[in-house]
Amino acid sequence: MSIDDVLVPKNAGSYHNFFVRLGNVATYGAFNNISFAEQHFPLLTQSEEIRKDTFCDDRNLPDNCHGKEYCFCTHRLKVKLNSIVQITLLGTENGNFMNHPIHLHGSHFYITSIGSDATKISYEPQSENPPYKDTLSVPGSGYAIIRFKADNPGFWFFHCHYDYHHAAGMSAVFQVGDLEDITKDQRTIQNNS
Numbered sequence: 001m002s003i004d005d006v007l008v009p010k011n012a013g014s015y016h017n018f019f020v021r022l023g024n025v026a027t028y029g030a031f032n033n034i035s036f037a038e039q040h041f042p043l044l045t046q047s048e049e050i051r052k053d054t055f056c057d058d059r060n061l062p063d064n065c066h067g068k069e070y071c072f073c074t075h076r077l078k079v080k081l082n083s084i085v086q087i088t089l090l091g092t093e094n095g096n097f098m099n100h101p102i103h104l105h106g107s108h109f110y111i112t113s114i115g116s117d118a119t120k121i122s123y124e125p126q127s128e129n130p131p132y133k134d135t136l137s138v139p140g141s142g143y144a145i146i147r148f149k150a151d152n153p154g155f156w157f158f159h160c161h162y163d164y165h166h167a168a169g170m171s172a173v174f175q176v177g178d179l180e181d182i183t184k185d186q187r188t189i190q191n192n193s
Contacts, residue, residue, distance in 0.1 A: 029160060032058055034075040035169025036159075043155035047179055055175075072169065077158070079150045081177035086147045090118050091140045100165065102144075103135040106156030106176070109148035116142040135161060153177035 029035060034056065041049045055076035056062055065071030079085050087109075089102060110132055112125040116139045123145065138144045159171035175182075 029165040029168035029170030030070055031172045033070050035070055035072045036075050036171035037072045039074055075172040076175050077172055078175040081153055081181050083150050085150050089138045089144045091138050091142050098140045099137040101135055101137050101161035103161045104158050106152045106154055107148045108132055108134045109146040111136055112147050113145040118143045150176040153181040
């Protein structure tokens with residue numbers, strides 16, 4: 001994969017675009033006002049236990065979440081295998097300048113734009129050779145935009161690396177590909193070991 005494949009997708013409308021507000025209220029951490037709730041089983045290796053109501057997202061909240069400031073559920077961001085994903089991370093600390101070290105498992109990403117003022121977001125890549133990482137520090141009242149190619153099927157954790165933010169729910173899980181893509185990949189690994 002070349003950097004051009006990620007920075008300039010062949011079809012500009014072909015990538016998944018997520019807008020993620022980082023937030024803390026009292027003792028809760030959240031992405032888009034959803035605090036991550038762990039499942040009782042590992043998603044990657046026991047996908048047969050996934051039910052229709054296992055996951056939530058901005059458009060699919062459990063009944064017990066409607067009308068509440070924060071929701072607690074297993075927050076999933078689902079993307080097609082081999083798609084380009086763009087995430088806008090927005091610090092919402094309102095004067096508290098604590099940065100958030102955000103980490104993505106299962107992939108690395110390009111940091112295409114970053115700034116200390118969330119009211120002045122630039123969606124244009126700031127460099128022809130942007131940093132390639134798996135963790136970045138999002139400014140507390142700022143923003144960061146990252147892009148990656150979702151070419152590793154599976155369930156990949158995406159979270160703040162501060163333990164207390166992670167434990168309080170400032171996390172989500174990316175599902176890259178359909179369950180068939182993931183289980184096929186798992187069978188290949190098991191048969192080759």
